[in-house]
Amino acid sequence: MSTFSAIGEEREIDRDEYTPSVEPQPTWCPGCGDFSVLKALKQALPEVGRTPEETLLCTGIGCSGKLNSYLDSYGFHTIHGRSLPVARAAKLANPDLEVIAAGGDGDGYGIGGNHFLHTARENHDMTYIVFNNEIFGLTKGQTSPTSPKGHTSKTQPSGSAKEPLKPLSLSLNAGASYVARTAAVNPNQAKEILIEAIEHDASPTSTSSLSVRRGTRTRASTSRTSTSTSPTTTSSTRRTAWRPRR
Amino acid sequence: MTNDELIWRISGGSGDGIASTSQNFAKALMRSGLNVFTHRHYPSRIRGGHTYTEIRAAADPVTSRGDGYNFLLALGDSFARNPQEGAVYGNEEIKPLSENLDELREGGVIVYDEGLLDASEIPNFEERAEENNWHVYPLDLRGLARDMGREVMRNTAGVGATCALIGMDLNHVEDLMRDAMPEKILDPNLEILETAYNQVREEYDIDAPDVTVPTGEHEETQLLMSGSDAISYGAIDEGCRFIAGYPMTPWTEVFTIMTKHLPKIGGISEQVEDEIAAAALAVGASHAGVKAMSGSSGGGFALMSEPLGLAEMTETPVVLVEAMRAGPSTGMPTKPEQSDLEHVLYTSQGDSQRVVLAPGTVEEAYEQSRLAFRLAYEYQIPTILLYDQKLGGEMVNVPKSHFDREPNPDLGKTLSEDALAEQPHSEDGKFHRFQHEADDGVSPRSIPGQKGGRYLATGNEHDPTGHISESPDNRVAQIDRRLEKLEVIREELDTIDTGSYAGPEDAQYGILTFGSQQGTVEEAVGRLNDAGVSVKSYGVSDMHPFPTEQVEAFVESVDEVLVVEMTASGQFRGLVQKNLGRYGEKLSSLLKYNGNPFEPAEIVDGFEAAIIEGDADASTHQTTFVPAAGD
Numbered sequence A: 001m002s003t004f005s006a007i008g009e010e011r012e013i014d015r016d017e018y019t020p021s022v023e024p025q026p027t028w029c030p031g032c033g034d035f036s037v038l039k040a041l042k043q044a045l046p047e048v049g050r051t052p053e054e055t056l057l058c059t060g061i062g063c064s065g066k067l068n069s070y071l072d073s074y075g076f077h078t079i080h081g082r083s084l085p086v087a088r089a090a091k092l093a094n095p096d097l098e099v100i101a102a103g104g105d106g107d108g109y110g111i112g113g114n115h116f117l118h119t120a121r122e123n124h125d126m127t128y129i130v131f132n133n134e135i136f137g138l139t140k141g142q143t144s145p146t147s148p149k150g151h152t153s154k155t156q157p158s159g160s161a162k163e164p165l166k167p168l169s170l171s172l173n174a175g176a177s178y179v180a181r182t183a184a185v186n187p188n189q190a191k192e193i194l195i196e197a198i199e200h201d202a203s204p205t206s207t208s209s210l211s212v213r214r215g216t217r218t219r220a221s222t223s224r225t226s227t228s229t230s231p232t233t234t235s236s237t238r239r240t241a242w243r244p245r246r
Numbered sequence B: 001m002t003n004d005e006l007i008w009r010i011s012g013g014s015g016d017g018i019a020s021t022s023q024n025f026a027k028a029l030m031r032s033g034l035n036v037f038t039h040r041h042y043p044s045r046i047r048g049g050h051t052y053t054e055i056r057a058a059a060d061p062v063t064s065r066g067d068g069y070n071f072l073l074a075l076g077d078s079f080a081r082n083p084q085e086g087a088v089y090g091n092e093e094i095k096p097l098s099e100n101l102d103e104l105r106e107g108g109v110i111v112y113d114e115g116l117l118d119a120s121e122i123p124n125f126e127e128r129a130e131e132n133n134w135h136v137y138p139l140d141l142r143g144l145a146r147d148m149g150r151e152v153m154r155n156t157a158g159v160g161a162t163c164a165l166i167g168m169d170l171n172h173v174e175d176l177m178r179d180a181m182p183e184k185i186l187d188p189n190l191e192i193l194e195t196a197y198n199q200v201r202e203e204y205d206i207d208a209p210d211v212t213v214p215t216g217e218h219e220e221t222q223l224l225m226s227g228s229d230a231i232s233y234g235a236i237d238e239g240c241r242f243i244a245g246y247p248m249t250p251w252t253e254v255f256t257i258m259t260k261h262l263p264k265i266g267g268i269s270e271q272v273e274d275e276i277a278a279a280a281l282a283v284g285a286s287h288a289g290v291k292a293m294s295g296s297s298g299g300g301f302a303l304m305s306e307p308l309g310l311a312e313m314t315e316t317p318v319v320l321v322e323a324m325r326a327g328p329s330t331g332m333p334t335k336p337e338q339s340d341l342e343h344v345l346y347t348s349q350g351d352s353q354r355v356v357l358a359p360g361t362v363e364e365a366y367e368q369s370r371l372a373f374r375l376a377y378e379y380q381i382p383t384i385l386l387y388d389q390k391l392g393g394e395m396v397n398v399p400k401s402h403f404d405r406e407p408n409p410d411l412g413k414t415l416s417e418d419a420l421a422e423q424p425h426s427e428d429g430k431f432h433r434f435q436h437e438a439d440d441g442v443s444p445r446s447i448p449g450q451k452g453g454r455y456l457a458t459g460n461e462h463d464p465t466g467h468i469s470e471s472p473d474n475r476v477a478q479i480d481r482r483l484e485k486l487e488v489i490r491e492e493l494d495t496i497d498t499g500s501y502a503g504p505e506d507a508q509y510g511i512l513t514f515g516s517q518q519g520t521v522e523e524a525v526g527r528l529n530d531a532g533v534s535v536k537s538y539g540v541s542d543m544h545p546f547p548t549e550q551v552e553a554f555v556e557s558v559d560e561v562l563v564v565e566m567t568a569s570g571q572f573r574g575l576v577q578k579n580l581g582r583y584g585e586k587l588s589s590l591l592k593y594n595g596n597p598f599e600p601a602e603i604v605d606g607f608e609a610a611i612i613e614g615d616a617d618a619s620t621h622q623t624t625f626v627p628a629a630g631d
């Protein structure tokens, strides 16, 4: 079996380790709140003591899904709405990895809504970051499950007739043991919340025994853990700009 | 009457223990030295609805169900509905005795539970029995069971009566009951078995049994095993330690068997919210370094399309099994069909980059389950094992030594940290996971947590480090490399040859088939040759990459080819023609899609009518003949 010597390595971690050197450079619109989430996560990870090579970041599809192009770690940019099933399986397969899932409100509450509920219900020891901009950003501004009632867009020209989803109470209801909300305009709080979320010790209610333990984790730290549903980071901007269509 | 084979049909209500009773009896026949093959028919309900299992037992190897049966044990159906006249299902109470009664062979035996079934409800029952020289034994099996234990034990009474009538010792049956039953119910069952046995012998004064079963002997220990067992054991022996799934008939069998075993060997089984999640979990677990699988049947597999494509694009090894049932949509959940072939070959966007194997027998199911994992992990490619309700559920005896093989936990081209250090990296330390130039098209991978192995896996087209790229040159290089793997896999499959061949090599005619119909075709080929027809068969397992050379040589070597498959549109024949690019005038089809697998006689008759007699309208009400193009 392979060894995983990146796991549990004791050393100073510089946040620049998470930054790709030349490329890729973020292609988010200037002023987009996603920049702050990236920055907050880059600050949080060294503080919780996790290196890029013991971290697996799984994203969905959306502007938010680009996160792992700009954060250097092990990454899995999955498909629209499916970051959670990929992420939680990786956590089951190797519980010593720091597993973080991330994606947009459309990704997590719309197309991936079922996974959102059930992953919260299983309450894995992992973190899920939702970039809630209340819109489908990447596909150019359509109404999302968290858009306010009356929100108009090209696909809902007479305004959304529906009340927005209430993801935080939903995830609490489903069983997530740590749920928080912060704002991209408040980067310090965002960082603190992320640290708390990652360090939160969830107790998985998944049916499986976590017996496929691999790798050795030397550091005696049980606190550096987290939950299924974590910060819902609200971007400061609802502006949509030109994006390549996926 | 003597027979060279016993075809014992036990029928009753679904939920009345028909499956476990028949499984034990098949084992007893196997242990007495015979070769066995079971065929089952069941409704999509937990309880109620007519169900039966047939066990065919003979001294010679059996590869298929037979035509009809020669022994019927008809039990009552405790859950039979008794609806109003004109209801679709009708009165099912008498079904265990009445259904397919015309398939009981001349001189056959009927044992029925007169405590629950009234033969006078069947029109002209007595005349028919006389005409066909059936030996009829009305026995109060329910009464006997109730008096000595519980009513549900009437199955055991039926088995006791069967043994008396076929002249079979009780010892194997008793041994198996001792193995399978908890103490509390064992004693009354043993007592019921013996009483029924003796009662029949005394009451009917049987000196020579009605149907004698041939005696046989096995040279080595045999195991009774289904296709679903074989797939599961193959997966476990090949190191699979993770399964995620969502129940759907008939795939649930594999899911259940894996779930029973995995936790005992340090593995994980997850029942999740839907099949999209199930396949995505398998991908995630494999990405993190565990051998993983998922699976479903038609509808659930449709939901797996996108995660399947993700595995193709990210070159994540994973095995998906697809247990076909009759479609479209919910179709006929408990009825076999092979019509998901095209679905499995082509579903998901883009050019398919996957392997598809369709085993033909229980032995092959084990071998190809292992092969599926080996190819998936060695070549970093999703591999699909395609089978159906027939193969999944049929039980046959397999020599125990068939499974004496080394386990293989190998993850394929996965690098150690030392080896990783030697690999190309970007300036910022990113490992080049998807290199353009790689032996056999396989660029070695790292596992998250390894030092020096950091990269991005993405469903977008990507450059060597895994980063999203739409550069035309990179695109062509990556897709060519991924497709090259299929050529190398084809070469490797050529050295294994998963095909199954029957009949004389220099035969005049050929039959092509795939998957679970192989055994039935081979039985038909045997019968046709016995009748002087010169025909051979080729059961193909590699659906993709396709064994074009071998199939072409087969078609080339004969005058005409009949393609036998359980689809309505001739999907397999279409696949053959697509790959061969010609021979349309040589290939005709025999199709069956009524929910039941082919019986050997249907293939024999169809072949004789269509190919030998050249009857362009050789269809029957069960099977459909489609002539060759230009005919």
Ligand SMILES: Cc1ncc(C[n+]2csc(CCOP(=O)(O)OP(=O)(O)O)c2C)c(N)n1
Pocket (backbone or CB within 6 Å): A061, A062, A063, A064, A065, A080, A103, A104, A105, A106, A107, A108, A131, A133, A135, A136, A137, A138, A139, A144, A246
């Ligand atoms: C199955 C599927 N459906 C639709 C799309 C197109 N698509 C890509 S991203 C997206 C919505 C993105 O919105 P959100 O998840 O809120 O992310 P954001 O861009 O706002 O960060 C859609 C509809 C897709 N890629 N896959």
Ligand code: SF4
Pocket (backbone or CB within 6 Å): A027, A028, A029, A031, A032, A033, A034, A063, A064, A133, A137, A138, A237, A238, A239, A240, A241, A243
């Ligand atoms: S479209 Fe919206 S979410 Fe996407 S990058 Fe621009 S501002 Fe950010």
Ligand SMILES: [Mg+2]
Pocket (backbone or CB within 6 Å): A062, A104, A105, A106, A131, A132, A133, A134, A135, A136, A137, A144
């Ligand atoms: Mg959004």
